[in-house]
Amino acid sequence: MRRILSVDDSTSIRQMVSFTLGKAxxxxxxxxxxxxxxxxxxxxxFDLIITDLNMPNMDGIQMMTAVRKLPxxxxxxxxxxxxxxxxxxxxxxxxxxxxxxxxxxxxADQLITVIQxxxx
Amino acid sequence: MSIATKIDVAGPLKKATGELxxxxxxxxxxxxxxxxxxxxxAGYADTIMLLAAAIVECVENESVRSVLPxxxxxxxxxxxxxxxxxxxxxxxxxxxxxxxxxxxxxSRVTQGQAAIAIETKALSxxxxxxxxxxxxxxxxxxxxxxxxxxxxxxxxxxxQELARHTEVRRTAIEDTRRVLSDELPCLRESVAxxxxxxANALATVESSLTQLSGAPAQFRSGVEDIARQIAGAVTAxxxxxxxxxxxxxxxxxxxxxxxxxxxxxxxxxGDDQALPRAYAGLTIQMYQLRTIKxxxxxxxxxxxxxxxxxxxxxxxxxxGIGPMVLEQERNASSQLAQIERLERESQAYSERIQGTxxxxxxxxxLVGEHLQKSKSVRHRLQLLTFNSIxxxxxxxxxxxxILAIAKSxxxxxxxxxxxxxxxGNAMQELMVLVKHANELMEAFSEAASEKLREAQVQTxxxxxxxxxxAAFAAQQAQEMKVATGRMQDKIAKVGSTGDxxxxxxDRFDVVLTEVEEVRRQLEMDDPGVKQRYDPDEMEQLFxxxxxxxxxxxxxxxxxxxxxxxxxxxxxxxxxxxxx
Numbered sequence: 001m002r003r004i005l006s007v008d009d010s011t012s013i014r015q016m017v018s019f020t021l022g023k024a025x026x027x028x029x030x031x032x033x034x035x036x037x038x039x040x041x042x043x044x045x046f047d048l049i050i051t052d053l054n055m056p057n058m059d060g061i062q063m064m065t066a067v068r069k070l071p072x073x074x075x076x077x078x079x080x081x082x083x084x085x086x087x088x089x090x091x092x093x094x095x096x097x098x099x100x101x102x103x104x105x106x107x108a109d110q111l112i113t114v115i116q117x118x119x120x
Numbered sequence: 121m122s123i124a125t126k127i128d129v130a131g132p133l134k135k136a137t138g139e140l141x142x143x144x145x146x147x148x149x150x151x152x153x154x155x156x157x158x159x160x161x162a163g164y165a166d167t168i169m170l171l172a173a174a175i176v177e178c179v180e181n182e183s184v185r186s187v188l189p190x191x192x193x194x195x196x197x198x199x200x201x202x203x204x205x206x207x208x209x210x211x212x213x214x215x216x217x218x219x220x221x222x223x224x225x226x227s228r229v230t231q232g233q234a235a236i237a238i239e240t241k242a243l244s245x246x247x248x249x250x251x252x253x254x255x256x257x258x259x260x261x262x263x264x265x266x267x268x269x270x271x272x273x274x275x276x277x278x279x280q281e282l283a284r285h286t287e288v289r290r291t292a293i294e295d296t297r298r299v300l301s302d303e304l305p306c307l308r309e310s311v312a313x314x315x316x317x318x319a320n321a322l323a324t325v326e327s328s329l330t331q332l333s334g335a336p337a338q339f340r341s342g343v344e345d346i347a348r349q350i351a352g353a354v355t356a357x358x359x360x361x362x363x364x365x366x367x368x369x370x371x372x373x374x375x376x377x378x379x380x381x382x383x384x385x386x387x388x389x390g391d392d393q394a395l396p397r398a399y400a401g402l403t404i405q406m407y408q409l410r411t412i413k414x415x416x417x418x419x420x421x422x423x424x425x426x427x428x429x430x431x432x433x434x435x436x437x438x439x440g441i442g443p444m445v446l447e448q449e450r451n452a453s454s455q456l457a458q459i460e461r462l463e464r465e466s467q468a469y470s471e472r473i474q475g476t477x478x479x480x481x482x483x484x485x486l487v488g489e490h491l492q493k494s495k496s497v498r499h500r501l502q503l504l505t506f507n508s509i510x511x512x513x514x515x516x517x518x519x520x521x522i523l524a525i526a527k528s529x530x531x532x533x534x535x536x537x538x539x540x541x542x543x544g545n546a547m548q549e550l551m552v553l554v555k556h557a558n559e560l561m562e563a564f565s566e567a568a569s570e571k572l573r574e575a576q577v578q579t580x581x582x583x584x585x586x587x588x589x590a591a592f593a594a595q596q597a598q599e600m601k602v603a604t605g606r607m608q609d610k611i612a613k614v615g616s617t618g619d620x621x622x623x624x625x626d627r628f629d630v631v632l633t634e635v636e637e638v639r640r641q642l643e644m645d646d647p648g649v650k651q652r653y654d655p656d657e658m659e660q661l662f663x664x665x666x667x668x669x670x671x672x673x674x675x676x677x678x679x680x681x682x683x684x685x686x687x688x689x690x691x692x693x694x695x696x697x698x699x
Contacts, residue, residue: 010361011148015155016354019162054365054667079696083362083667090697100698105358107693108351114696 002119003027003044007037007051007063008081013104017050017081020108021115034058041067046076047119053082053089061096068097077118081106129381129398132638133374136631140367146624151360154423157610158353164607165346165430169339171596171603175441176339178592179332183585184445188325190575190582191452195318197575198459201568202311205466208563209307212473213300215557216293219480222553223293225546226286226487230279232539233494236532237275243528244268250521257515261522264508268529271497271504282490289483296476303469310462321455328448335441346430353426355693359419362668366412369665370405376662377401395646396653397661400679402639403650404662406632407678408671413628414687415670420621422691431604431611442594449586456579463572470564477557484550491547494540501533655679 004026006017018028029044031037035057041049049067053060060080067073077099082089085103093101099118102111178184247265251258377398508526512519562568642649655676663675673685 008361010364012151012155012357013361015152015159016358019155019159020354023162023166083365085669094699098699100696102696103694104362105355105693107695108354109347110693110695114698 001025001027002047003029004115004119005029005031005037005041005044005046005049005051007031007034007049007055007060009033009052009055013052013081016108017106020106020111024112024115026115026119034060034063037063038066041073042070045072048115049076049078050081051078053080053084053093061092064093064096064098077115079114128641129638130378132634133378136634137371137374139627139631139634140371143624143627144364144367147360147621148364150621150624151357153613155357157613158357158423158427161427161430161607161610162350162353164603164610165350168600168603168607169343169346171600172339172342175593175596176336178589178596179335179441179445181585181589183582184332184589185329187448187452187582187586188322188329190579191318191322191325191455194456194459194572194575194579195314195322197572198314198318198462199311201466201572202307202314202462204563204568205470206304206307206311208560209300209304209473211560212477212557213297213304215480215553215560216296216300216476218549219293219483219553220290220297222546222549223286223290225542225549226282229539229543229546230283230286232535232542233275233279236536236539237272237279239528239532240268240275241272243525243532244272247522247525250525253521254515254518257518258522260511261508261519264504264511264522264525267500267504271500274493275497278490278493282486285483285486289479292476292479296473299472314459314462317458318455321451324451325448328444331444332441349426349429351693352691353423353430355691356419356422356426358693359415359422363412363415363419365667366408366415366671369667369671370408370412372665373401373405373408373662377405393653395642395649397658399639399642399649400653400655400658401662402635402642404658404675404678406635406639407674407684409628409632409635410684411670411674411687413625413632416621416625416628418687420625427611431607440597442590442592442597445586445590445593449583449590452579452586453583456576456583459572460576463569463576466564470561473564474561477554477561480550480557481554484547484554487543487547487550491540491543494536494543498533498537498540501529501536505530505533653679 002025004021006014006021006028007030008014008017009032014030014032018030021028029040029046031040033055034051037049037051038058049064051060051063055063058066060082064078064080067076067078078097079100079102080093080098081102081104083104084090090101100114244265247261247268251261251265254261380394380397380401505526508522508529512523512526515522646652658679659675663672666672666675670685670687677683677685
């Protein structure tokens with residue numbers, strides 16, 4: 001079963017990501033902030049990471065930059081799930097290694113379709 | 121501006137911040153509960169859809185779909201079965217009617233033969249008298265007298281037997297004609313009734329099947345509906361997180377305003393800019409709060425609507441499929457039972473007819489034997505005639521009486537010949553009747569019933585499958601009802617959570633009132649305060665922490681005195697943008 005890491009300081013967002021992707025047959029592991037996300041990514045192997053941008057302790061960009069340096073994560077798809085929609089923020093995310101950008105709230109069906117393509 | 125004004129701003133803003141904090145904690149808890157409830161709801165919806173899918177699969181199964189053509193085939197076979205028997209019965213009635221005519225002819229034959237028997241008896245007596253009169257000369261004619269006597273007795277016996285049998289047969293035929301005449305109208309009525317009953321049964325089955333055929337499409341529509349509602353609920357629950365952040369930004373805005381009024385941050389501008397900044401900031405936060413309030417109302421309403429929609433789709437017409445299928449089975453079974461009863465009655469009836477026609481064959485056999493005897497007698501009479509004429513001619517004038525007797529015998533022989541021909545004709549007619557009757561009886565044979573029996577077997581099997589399908593559908597529907605009941609309990613919990621959320625967000629008005637009061641006081645202190653702030657500077661100051669485009673739009677509308685932007689409600693959510 002494919003594993004997905006969901007990183008967000010919002011309980012309701014993590015719940016909805018887990019619910020949506022769990023129904024689609026993925027195993028979802030939750031992290032409450034960037035640091036927690038980084039620790040979990042290092043401890044296990046994930047096929048895809050979905051992360052918020054603005055989080056306490058470590059934001060999404062910082063976490064993503066650190067994750068890309070971990071063994072086996074150079075090409076792992078990482079999707080940013082955030083309320084931010086400004087072009088500069090997207091550019092920063094792309095620069096840091098993001099595979100895609102989703103402005104909250106996400107479309108459940110479309111998210112599953114994209115993940116199915118990214119994680120084969 | 122007085123020092124008292126600065127204190128008045130900080131205090132209410134701190135209180136407002138506290139209110140918003142309490143509100144955020146409460147809503148976080150409630151939304152968590154809503155999300156968990158929703159997950160449970162979605163789980164039940166999945167269960168119900170699986171059960172509905174099983175019902176649809178059952179409905180689409182060949183065994184259910186084949187019921188209509190099987191019942192149609194049964195109807196056609198039953199119709200043909202009854203119509204063939206109807207025609208055969210009419211034919212048999214006609215046959216026995218003709219047989220009555222043949223019996224009439226046979227009666228006339230036997231009467232003619234009886235007269236001849238009497239005449240030959242008289243001739244025998246005359247011959248004996250003449251033989252006695254002729255003495256030794258007439259000894260050669262003794263045999264003639266014996267022959268004539270024997271002939272007379274033999275014919276009499278034969279006639280009596282035929283007459284007796286003919287009379288018995290006549291009685292039997294009359295009885296049969298009466299029965300058949302009574303039976304025909306009943307048969308016609310049965311055929312007409314079968315037509316009507318089968319048409320009704322087919323109409324019911326067709327109607328049920330039409331409804332059933334809509335089940336798969338209805339199910340698929342239901343699945344799509346539920347998927348939409350679930351997507352809507354997922355979106356709405358996520359939107360809470362956005363409003364949580366927006367509330368945090370308002371709290372940050374209040375802190376910034378309070379700091380600007382109380383601290384040294386703006387000391388270089390002095391009181392001149394503190395009030396306009398505070399006024400602008402308060403205006404911005406009020407606009408943000410109104411927008412947040414509207415957004416919250418939208419997503420709370422969406423959650424309620426979506427969860428209600430899930431429940432509505434789940435409690436669907438699928439539940440009624442089991443009873444509908446069972447109704448169909450009952451109708452068809454009733455028709456099958458009726459046809460089976462008709463078949464049994466027809467079997468008993470055909471056995472009676474078989475007996476009747478057996479009598480016809482016996483008659484034909486008897487008449488055949490009689491005819492053979494008649495032909496033999498004819499031959500003998502011809503020989504007698506011939507011999508007696510020759511012997512009489514040898515005697516010359518002494519045998520003139522014998523010659524007269526011989527001539528009488530010749531006349532008798534000619535009459536007998538005619539009567540024998542009549543018997544032959546009657547025999548031919550009987551043969552035709554027997555052949556026709558045998559052909560008619562084919563309609564009552566086992567082979568003729570085979571098609572109906574085959575249709576009955578297939579329909580019976582089909583109905584057993586249908587019964588099984590109905591029982592299965594009913595069982596699934598029962599489980600659906602249980603799951604729907606559980607969903608309703610969960611929906612009720614969401615309802616109470618919704619009420620608590622509504623109560624929480626009523627506190628928005630309290631905060632808005634407090635903030636409006638502070639702003640009004642600022643305006644009272646400095647009536648020109650709203651013209652003295654720089655919108656661009658304020659935008660840069662207060663939007664630093666903003667993360668959503670909506671917040672920026674609201675801020676711009678607040679600073680420029682424009683109408684509040686409409687809070688956009690997205691039901692489906694946003695797509696992924698891949699780099």
